[in-house]
Amino acid sequence: MEKRQIVECNFVFSLWKNPILFLDYGQLQDEYFLTEEGKFYYNIGKELFKSKFVKFDEVALSTYFVGKDSIKLTYDTYGGYSTVREILSIVEPDNIEGYFDNMIKGKIIKDLLNVGIDVDLDRADKMSVDELYEHYDKILSTLFMSNPSNFELEDISISDNDINFLNEGNDMGIQFHEYSPRMNYHSLGFPKGELSMVAGFVNQGKSTFTVSNILYPIAKRGEMVGMIANEQTIIKIKTLLLSMVMFREMKEYSLPRRTLRKGNFTSTQLEILAKAKDKYNSILANNFKFIKMYDYNPTKLRKAVRLLASLGCELILYDVLKIDTSSNSANNPAWMELINTSKDLMQMCSKLNIAGLITMQLDQNRNDRRVLTNELITGAKGVNEVLSESWMIRILRKDEYTGQPHDCKAYTFKYDDKGKILKGSDKKPIKEYLELKEDEAFMVAFHTKSRSDEVGTQIIFKSILDFATYQEIGYCSIVESQPQQYKKKEG
Template identity: 35%
Template sequence: MTTLDDYPSELVTNRELTEANFIFCLWKNPDLYHDYEREIKADKDLLTPDGRFYYSLGLEMHKLGYKSFDDASIYSYVEGKETLKNGFSRRGGYKTVDEIKRILNEENVDTYYDELIKSNMLLKLHEKGFNVIKELPKFMKMNSKNLYDYFEYQLDNVFLSRGAGVKIEELDFEDGFIEACDAGEEMGLSYASAAPLLNFHTLGLHRSNVQIFAGFSGTGKTSFCINSYILPILDQGEKVVIIANEMNKRAWQHILMATILSQKLDYFGLPRKKQKMGNLSKEQKDKMIEAKEYYNKHYKGRLKFAKIYDYSIDDVKKIIRKMEKQGFNYTLYDTFKSEDSASQTMTGELIESSKQLLQVAEKENVGIIITMQLAIYMEGTRYLTAACLSGAKGVKEVVSELVLTRQIWEDEVSGEKYDIKPYRYKKDSTGKYTKIKEEFELNPEKKYMIVFLDKTRNDEGDTTLLYQFDGAWNKWTEIGYCTPKHQR
């Protein structure tokens, strides 16, 4: 356990005050412990004995449900705990606590927390051999994000030569260009096993690019991505990391289990809902064991899950960089939203964030798939385009592919007013597709999804595909094209 004596005096000047300001804001409003108990650990993040004592005491009282740390509450808690009681009295008792709490404004807790984090960052940098003392006056004027950005910039300059942000070279056709084209090197990673038509139009999943899969809330964005992107990536031996800020790990496991059962084991006897309800039959449990064994044999170690608790694009970039160094060349980020949905500059923030993701994709040579929600007020739109994106249709200009989806409506089935007229292209005697369209009718008992390819840099956009969707088993079956109307 480190102490103040383990560091140069210049780096721990006012450390007692830094810890006290933060901790006693929590004492002033114990509900704040909810926000910080995951982030701050007394034995690792605090250096002073008083800081560790007061933080730990407050945390224990918070966990027991104390809403106010007044004189009576504290003495009630420490009564019978002689070591704790003596420690509290030796530090001045409630009088000392009250004096500090009186001069603090709990609304400044974020600032005090950031000061503590910045102090810890400087100490860690010192431990790693960085001469932070030399430029300490400069660092003291920064917040923790500024400090991180400063060192990231310096390292990028040294190791990546990214400082100027400009690379000028000849556009001449170099030796090997034609051979590369002939070898199909511009093709992305194929996901034709799950979505052959969509894969054909996008030429696969491309590294150094960002693409969007968007839909209204609850329409199956995550399900589609597991079925049509994640499994095909894994099936070809690649590694992929899922970054999620809404659904937790267990929810993803249920979707993954259902997908493996249906797609790999051809088993449809265990719907996703039944997984959660429990009381499984022997057959169902045996099939789940078989699915787990399939996962362990074919995918284990190549699929990672990162749960983040806000919409910070900085955290997303850090995870992508870290995982790329471990060979994870593909990332699914679910869901892409503004850090502050109430911000008046939300649109600009989303566009800027998408640009930052593209920079990471290009710099690290990774393929990034992001899911986005469509605006609620656009739910009456038949033909989906970038204009339906919630918050920032301008993001379309940044990404390489934009794919949107919605469920088919009742008046769009065969014979209805807005019949989408589904069709396939006929094949000739050699099995090759012709340009002859062959219409077919939909089964009114089935659920269908329309997928709109609004933009691709590898083919013409404005293409609409039709899928049969069985949500209970997360099975998406690509069945052809369709022609939805443009009216709302």
């Protein structure tokens, strides 16, 4: 216990010495502390920080203890400010991550012992939290994988149960057709046990599009979705979803995203937001789980995916899978990390029977391409191999609007009264061309890989950016043109 006191002392008083660290470490519950002293000083520090104290000196503490006689008595019993001063002179806040890792590791070891798992304390003491997790994860995985019950000789004959299984649509992926019926049709949804992708260039709206047209309708329908984000913050996602709720569910158009971000709401706007909050919570709060991942490593990603799967998430989005150029080296090229991460995610989807979805950045050096294809992914071959469905999106360019030099020829099909596509004398579906107005914005989605349909389909959406909404309006036929820098000079 003496060693545990030192561990918690180092962690807690690093926070006291640099209170701004409470922004990162200020959400711990009492159960993380195994000593009364650690718990006591941590909670005082947290209260001081909430009270806007930026320096925990003797004056700040004297102010805090006013009217808190019992807490002050315990504080004096522990040695008062002389104890605080002595410890603050020793600890180094720059080592906070190491202190925190040691503290969490101690709790994990205690929890393992409490559930009856033997722990080699000397060996565990030399491990980090992630190494400890990997160690026991490997042991459990090896035990279960070596168990003969993990494979079974199956009967290849067709039974009535098989027909019923197919008849009930159980082989379909998770459906997201409400706002993207064509996109969902060509994908047959996103299949469980497999990994799919939405990719795009930087600042083209891939994250917003994926949340709006895929995660939102699934969660609204009552199925649970999860999102692991390394760029987006929780307040950004909440604001996006709130905009969608007001636009789609309430037909409320007076509070676009910019207005929400600026704040200073009027009484009328606050009334609208109160109704929107209730609507939001009733359809999304229980079905949308969010994890912010501040720094990537494979172990943390596996933990996050397993946590979301254990909560009941049927589709999990990892936003954004991209190259970390800082880790690039001759022996370990950064693009290999993309391939390994995508393979790792695919294997987890298979084991956990969840639908996996990633967003990914395309090669920015090739953003002059009109038609998006798999070759635009850095390390494309390895990543593409593990994908079930792949869509790539970009903003429609002005010279691709109706009547412009590279007109995308947006169209939909003509239907009869029963909703069946009409065909001409040549037996081909009759197209009805759409006019794309110059004052409106559009998004194009290219179907680049599928295990359910032919690839090459291009679907066009009207972008209503004020409310993070994309309305699917039809198909288009963009063709590749020679980039300007490669055109031969005339004369």
